[in-house]
Each structure stands twice: as C-alpha cells, then as structure tokens.
Amino acid sequence: MDAMAFHRCADYQALSEKASECLIRAITQNPQATICLATGGTPLLTYSMFVSKVKQRNIDISQITFVKLDEWLNIPLNADGTCETFLQTHIIQPLNIAPERFISFRSQNVDDKECQRVIELITQNGGIDLCVLGLGKNGHLGLNEPGDSLEPACHITMLDEHTRQHAMIKDSEQPVERGITLGLREIMAAREILFLVAGEWKQSAFSKLLEKKVSCQTPSSFLWMHQNVHCLYDSTRFTQELEN
Numbered sequence: 391m392d393a394m395a396f397h398r399c400a401d402y403q404a405l406s407e408k409a410s411e412c413l414i415r416a417i418t419q420n421p422q423a424t425i426c427l428a429t430g431g432t433p434l435l436t437y438s439m440f441v442s443k444v445k446q447r448n449i450d451i452s453q454i455t456f457v458k459l460d461e462w463l464n465i466p467l468n469a470d471g472t473c474e475t476f477l478q479t480h481i482i483q484p485l486n487i488a489p490e491r492f493i494s495f496r497s498q499n500v501d502d503k504e505c506q507r508v509i510e511l512i513t514q515n516g517g518i519d520l521c522v523l524g525l526g527k528n529g530h531l532g533l534n535e536p537g538d539s540l541e542p543a544c545h546i547t548m549l550d551e552h553t554r555q556h557a558m559i560k561d562s563e564q565p566v567e568r569g570i571t572l573g574l575r576e577i578m579a580a581r582e583i584l585f586l587v588a589g590e591w592k593q594s595a596f597s598k599l600l601e602k603k604v605s606c607q608t609p610s611s612f613l614w615m616h617q618n619v620h621c622l623y624d625s626t627r628f629t630q631e632l633e634n
C-alpha cells in the first residue's frame with residue numbers, strides 16, 4: 391500500500407477548503423503543534439480559509455508554532471515577494487502569532503549557521519508535526535532544486551532557472567539567484583505532510599511524480615518514501631486519472 395494518499399479535488403476552491411480543514415484538524419488535535427508552511431500561489435486560499443476558520447471557531451492557537459519552509463536570499467526580508475512577507479501577511483499577522491512562535495529564516499548576510507539556528511529551533515519545538523508543501527513547476531520541494539544530486543539537509547542553494555522566474559521574485563529589483571531551504575531530511579522527518587498540487591504549468595512535474603520513481607531530478611518524488619503524505623490535487627488542472 392502506498393503511503394501517499396491522493397485526494398482528487400473538484401477545483402482550487404475545493405482543494406483549499408479541504409487543506410484548510412486538514413490544518414484545523416492538526417491544530418485542534420495537537421494544540422502545541424509545530425507546522426511548517428510553504429508559500430506561493432498554491433496555498434494562498436488555503437491560508438485565508440484557515441485564518442477565517444480559526445477566528446470563526448475561536449480556536450486557541452497561542453501554543454502553535456509556525457515554521458517558514460524556505461526563503462529567497464539577498465533581498466530584504468520585508469520586501470514584496472519574500473516568503474516572510476507572504477507568511478506575515480497571510481498567517482502571522484492575521485492570527486497575531488507571537489514572534490517566538492514563528493521560526494523563520496533570515497534573508498540577508500546568512501551562511502550555513504542560519505540553517506543550524508533554524509534546525510535547532512525546530513528541534514527544541516519537538517520537530518515538525520505537519521508540513522504543508524506545494525509542487526514547483528520544475529518538481530522542486532521548498533527550494534530543494536532538481537539536479538544530479540541533492541543536499542540532504544537544510545542548506546543554501548543556487549536557484550534553478552525555472553525557480554528564478556517564480557511569480558514571487560521575477561519582478562524583484564535585484565535578480566534573485568539563491569535561496570535557503572529546509573532540506574529533504576527535515577521535510578521527511580515531519581510526522582505528516584500535506585502536499586498541495588495546483589496551478590499552471592505543473593502537468594509535467596506532476597506526471598513525473600506519478601511515475602513513482604525516486605529521482606534527484608524530481609525532488610518531490612522523495613515523498614514516495616514518506617509514511618504519511620496526503621496529496622490534494624486540483625482535478626481541473628490535472629487530468630491524470632488517479633482513483634482512490
């Protein structure tokens with residue numbers, strides 16, 4: 391039996407609704423959960439629905455810790471288009487999360503010590519309970535970029551050509567060439583993964599994933615080796631038949 395459970399969603403709205411309920415379930419089952427969050431177009435509506443539900447249902451999230459999955463380097467943290475600005479705008483500020491409950495990479499003047507700092511904070515919090523991920527057009531996960539080999543742990547990386555064109559940074563004043571990301575080691579150590587597949591130009595990356603072959607050229611394929619992945623996909627975009 392595969393550990394990756396596929397959930398066909400009628401459209402992006404339905405995917406976001408289901409994903410937001412998964413987040414609600416995670417924080418109500420474990421009010422001290424540590425939740426790692428991807429950024430980008432894919433989880434945008436999920437996060438907005440999640441915030442509304444937390445408020446409507448009056449859920450106490452004061453003991454939840456959020457972790458930023460990755461960040462672009464060499465642009466100010468508060469610039470438009472950073473992962474920081476995205477999460478601050480869509481999760482951290484609307485939910486009034488205390489600074490000590492948000493584990494977040496810096497974006498300037500960082501070296502490998504920044505990876506160590508973030509990993510230690512995650513460890514002190516007992517590890518990641520739920521990791522929300524999106525699929526990159528090039529098959530990446532976080533900023534674990536395709537290549538002949540992969541860095542196993544949290545690292546600073548050169549961005550792939552496709553990633554440099556990501557909507558978040560393509561209009562950045564300075565070209566963004568590097569990023570910092572949790573590695574597959576930290577991602578695979580999450581107790582549960584919520585993998586969201588939506589958006590344009592991802593058919594080929596999704597088809598590759600569905601080949602069920604683990605390859606460094608498709609970093610998301612490593613999810614086949616995780617024991618507890620829920621993959622929610624927008625069936626208006628992906629016609630591959632996956633019946634569960």
Ligand code: PGA
Nearest residue numbers: 430431432524525526589
């Ligand atoms: P997207 O980005 O959600 O904006 O499509 C996903 C990614 O590149 O990882």
